[in-house]
Amino acid sequence: MIPLSHFLTVSAVLFAIGLYGVLARKNAVIVLMGIEIMMNAANLNLIAFSRFLPANRLTGQLFALFGITIAAAEVAVGLALVIAIFRMVKTIEVDRIEKLKG
Amino acid sequence: MERLDQLFVLLKKIILQFAESFLPAPLLPFLSILVSITAIAIFAPLTMMYLTWLERKVIGRMQNRFGPNRVGIYGLLQPIADGIKMLTKEDVIPLGADRVTHFLAPVAVVVPSLLLFSVLPFGRNMTAVNLDIGLLFFIAVSSIGTLAIFMGGWASRNKFSLLGAMRAFAQMISYEVPLVLSVVTVVMIVGSLSTEKIVEAQSGWGGLRWFVFTPWGFVGFMLFFICSVSEVNRTPFDIPEGESEIVAGFHTEYSGMKFALFYMAEFLGAFAYSAMAATLFLGGWQGPLLPSWLWFGLKTFCLVFTMIWLRGTFPRFRVDQLMSYAWKFLFPMGLSNILAAGIWYHTPFPLSFIFATWILLLSFIGLSRLNPTGTRLERRTYRFAE
Amino acid sequence: MSYGLGILKGMSVTLKQFVESYTKKGSIVTVQYPEERREDVERFRNFPILVYDEKPEAPRCVACDICAKECPPKCITIVRDRDEQGRGLQKPKVFDIDLSVCMSCGICEEVCPFDAIFMDHQFELSAYDRMESLNYHQEKLLKPNSYLHQIRPTDATQIDAKLKAKEEAKKKTQPGTTA
Amino acid sequence: MELFFYLLATLTLLGALGAVLLKNLVHCALSLILFFAGIAGFYILLQAEFIAAVQILIYVGAVATLVLFAIMLTQNVIGETTLKGLGQNRWWALGISLVVITVLVRAIQHQTLPSFLPEGRVTTNEIGHTLVTTYVLPFEVISILLTGAMIGAIVVAMETKKNKQQATGDRRRT
Numbered sequence: 001m002i003p004l005s006h007f008l009t010v011s012a013v014l015f016a017i018g019l020y021g022v023l024a025r026k027n028a029v030i031v032l033m034g035i036e037i038m039m040n041a042a043n044l045n046l047i048a049f050s051r052f053l054p055a056n057r058l059t060g061q062l063f064a065l066f067g068i069t070i071a072a073a074e075v076a077v078g079l080a081l082v083i084a085i086f087r088m089v090k091t092i093e094v095d096r097i098e099k100l101k102g
Numbered sequence: 103m104e105r106l107d108q109l110f111v112l113l114k115k116i117i118l119q120f121a122e123s124f125l126p127a128p129l130l131p132f133l134s135i136l137v138s139i140t141a142i143a144i145f146a147p148l149t150m151m152y153l154t155w156l157e158r159k160v161i162g163r164m165q166n167r168f169g170p171n172r173v174g175i176y177g178l179l180q181p182i183a184d185g186i187k188m189l190t191k192e193d194v195i196p197l198g199a200d201r202v203t204h205f206l207a208p209v210a211v212v213v214p215s216l217l218l219f220s221v222l223p224f225g226r227n228m229t230a231v232n233l234d235i236g237l238l239f240f241i242a243v244s245s246i247g248t249l250a251i252f253m254g255g256w257a258s259r260n261k262f263s264l265l266g267a268m269r270a271f272a273q274m275i276s277y278e279v280p281l282v283l284s285v286v287t288v289v290m291i292v293g294s295l296s297t298e299k300i301v302e303a304q305s306g307w308g309g310l311r312w313f314v315f316t317p318w319g320f321v322g323f324m325l326f327f328i329c330s331v332s333e334v335n336r337t338p339f340d341i342p343e344g345e346s347e348i349v350a351g352f353h354t355e356y357s358g359m360k361f362a363l364f365y366m367a368e369f370l371g372a373f374a375y376s377a378m379a380a381t382l383f384l385g386g387w388q389g390p391l392l393p394s395w396l397w398f399g400l401k402t403f404c405l406v407f408t409m410i411w412l413r414g415t416f417p418r419f420r421v422d423q424l425m426s427y428a429w430k431f432l433f434p435m436g437l438s439n440i441l442a443a444g445i446w447y448h449t450p451f452p453l454s455f456i457f458a459t460w461i462l463l464l465s466f467i468g469l470s471r472l473n474p475t476g477t478r479l480e481r482r483t484y485r486f487a488e
Numbered sequence: 489m490s491y492g493l494g495i496l497k498g499m500s501v502t503l504k505q506f507v508e509s510y511t512k513k514g515s516i517v518t519v520q521y522p523e524e525r526r527e528d529v530e531r532f533r534n535f536p537i538l539v540y541d542e543k544p545e546a547p548r549c550v551a552c553d554i555c556a557k558e559c560p561p562k563c564i565t566i567v568r569d570r571d572e573q574g575r576g577l578q579k580p581k582v583f584d585i586d587l588s589v590c591m592s593c594g595i596c597e598e599v600c601p602f603d604a605i606f607m608d609h610q611f612e613l614s615a616y617d618r619m620e621s622l623n624y625h626q627e628k629l630l631k632p633n634s635y636l637h638q639i640r641p642t643d644a645t646q647i648d649a650k651l652k653a654k655e656e657a658k659k660k661t662q663p664g665t666t667a
Numbered sequence: 668m669e670l671f672f673y674l675l676a677t678l679t680l681l682g683a684l685g686a687v688l689l690k691n692l693v694h695c696a697l698s699l700i701l702f703f704a705g706i707a708g709f710y711i712l713l714q715a716e717f718i719a720a721v722q723i724l725i726y727v728g729a730v731a732t733l734v735l736f737a738i739m740l741t742q743n744v745i746g747e748t749t750l751k752g753l754g755q756n757r758w759w760a761l762g763i764s765l766v767v768i769t770v771l772v773r774a775i776q777h778q779t780l781p782s783f784l785p786e787g788r789v790t791t792n793e794i795g796h797t798l799v800t801t802y803v804l805p806f807e808v809i810s811i812l813l814t815g816a817m818i819g820a821i822v823v824a825m826e827t828k829k830n831k832q833q834a835t836g837d838r839r840r841t
Binding site: 160163164165166167168411412414415416466467470 | 491492495498499501502503505506509510515516517518520
Binding site: 016 | 692709712713714715717761763784787819
């Protein structure tokens with residue numbers, strides 16, 4: 001019987017890995033992947049709590065469902081932006097895209 | 103009759119009883135799962151082998167020639183000969199390819215198409231894994247196959263296979279949407295995702311309760327079947343491995359056993375999709391006289407035969423026709439099908455059929471009128487290599 | 489309202505073919521080669537053969553080398569026979585055709601003024617090594633006129649009639665000039 | 668049961684680390700897919716099959732495809748996907764994420780968490796039912812959000828006449 005704390009530690013570690021990915025990587029696509037990993041870690045927490053808490057067990061799963069749809073929409077818009085940036089500036093290195101001129 | 107109908111279920115019971123004597127008690131549930139897994143693991147490759155044989159015979163006969171008839175009587179040992187040939191062929195890994203993905207791609211293609219079999223209701227209480235979200239599982243697993251094809255195409259690091267992989271990607275995504283829409287109508291009417299309940303909902307009146315006889319069911323069946331032909335990359339939607347344009351598409355660089363796996367995945371997918379089409383719209387294993395698993399086999403065989411028949415008849419789609427057909431015709435048809443099913447569900451009997459057919463006919467004519475057939479590609483503009 | 493009927497029409501054609509292949513007698517055209525054989529077609533041409541009238545030593549060929557010059561892949565090699573004093577004879581000493589090169593186009597048969605070379609119907613000539621065993625020498629190429637009659641009756645009779653007519657014409661002019 | 672948990676945990680952590688650390692972009696994407704599959708495995712362990720199937724359908728089916736398409740579109744040459752690797756501020760990033768891990772794990776240890784498992788399972792039609800009765804407002808808002816995001820993404824990424832010339836133009840200049 002796996003206690004709840006195990007699930008929480010795993011999702012915490014995953015969240016940290018996602019955070020590291022967002023902060024350390026230069027390529028915009030990998031940054032978006034990092035955000036995806038963080039979103040998934042949060043969803044994992046939701047489902048873990050919905051499994052262990054005796055109160056109405058449904059809300060956790062419902063909010064995880066909403067979390068998944070929002071993450072999907074967010075990735076779609078993020079990648080559209082990345083492609084638009086690539087078309088203009090020919091590079092998607094995050095630290096090179098800081099020129100604000102038109 | 104009952105014993106014949108439950109033949110395989112009784113067989114499994116006998117095996118379990120026999121194993122009970124020497125196996126410890128907690129292992130029994132694993133054993134029952136193991137038995138159904140081995141049943142599928144034996145059944146799937148066999149059907150795949152004899153589907154290849156069937157395809158070559160039927161297409162041969164359609165082109166006024168015999169199919170394979172040299173190896174064994176009527177060429178029945180031909181699949182075994184093909185298998186041996188595939189095994190003994192040298193396994194070439196191109197220099198530029200990165201080994202890991204090149205090796206993983208065929209595995210990642212076959213595994214989903216085998217997983218599809220676990221949810222199919224082969225007969226009365228003969229579904230391997232009776233999930234209550236069986237249909238959702240079927241669709242989710244079939245979307246993994248698309249990725250594996252991309253892996254294969256990208257890993258072999260040559261222009262043709264990458265082109266094929268990108269084409270496969272675009273095609274399978276844009277045909278998955280109408281597929282899911284046509285499945286939504288059945289789920290909406292039956293009210294459950296489990297394949298068992300869907301089949302039970304179609305029983306009664308000696309087969310007249312099958313969904314295919316309702317207006318929305320017929321259109322849904324057509325949509326599902328067309329989309330499944332394209333999900334499996336078979337003619338007339340086989341652009342990813344269009345032999346004429348891009349050598350062999352995503353499995354150009356594969357030879358020997360790996361190519362056999364790609365080939366196997368295609369046929370397993372074809373069988374699984376036709377079985378699901380039969381379950382959803384033709385009343386799975388419902389049927390008056392014959393045992394249930396025979397009815398399931400007959401219906402799936404007819405659908406697979408139509409897939410092969412399509413292959414013997416139609417030329418290949420152009421890429422832009424393929425895309426516009428999916429988004430401009432099948433997708434709106436799926437939406438109007440859901441509308442028709444909703445109306446059919448809530449109106450009393452005589453009126454429901456009239457309304458539903460009226461809506462569907464209207465949308466069919468309207469969409470066919472809207473989609474100009476015979477559009478030419480606009481003049482190609484050439485950009486010189488920079 | 490006829491959207492989609494084209495598809496059904498197309499599919500009905502292939503279905504008809506499929507069903508007919510079982511019912512109609514002549515619809516399957518394949519010939520099961522080793523067991524069944526296609527009947528011989530007169531103008532079928534495979535590799536060339538040399539024809540002799542009575543004795544294999546005196547073939548019709550006079551080693552005029554026209555066919556060797558005309559042969560596109562140049563697979564015919566002819567050496568004229570010489571008698572003791574070294575004068576050329578109207579007979580080839582060496583006449584080789586390299587069957588692995590010959591594309592059985594039949595040009596040698598057309599250009600031959602003496603109707604000495606014809607295209608054979610025999611095509612099962614596989615050999616183990618490419619070089620030596622497919623380079624047919626004169627003995628292998630020579631075939632009696634009767635064989636020609638057997639495989640190409642109409643052409644053979646016409647050619648015999650033509651030869652005979654030439655024979656008389658020569659005999660008629662021959663006594664004239666000697667007298 | 669514990670065996671599955673540890674197996675899945677290693678699989679998922681490997682996938683996440685691979686997605687973040689690997690040099691070759693497409694390898695990152697493939698390990699991301701491994702990560703998504705691992706998360707779906709966790710959901711099955713937590714008896715949330717519906718969410719696991721939805722996770723596979725949406726993430727492995729669509730999001731990973733989207734990421735791969737983006738990688739393909741933003742790479743000038745196929746295969747040349749090695750990149751300059753990590754940014755120079757990666758030590759800072761490592762420090763911050765370590766701090767985050769210690770804070771979270773400490774919080775989990777001190778918390779008294781329910782350890783017994785309530786019986787009864789959440790069935791799919793229960794989810795469907797509550798989704799359309801008590802949670803109907805967020806359900807509608809989500810559908811609007813999704814359509815908005817979809818149209819927005821298309822408009823942003825679309826190649827219009829204006830920026831089509833820009834795309835080809837740039838390449839000719841550099």
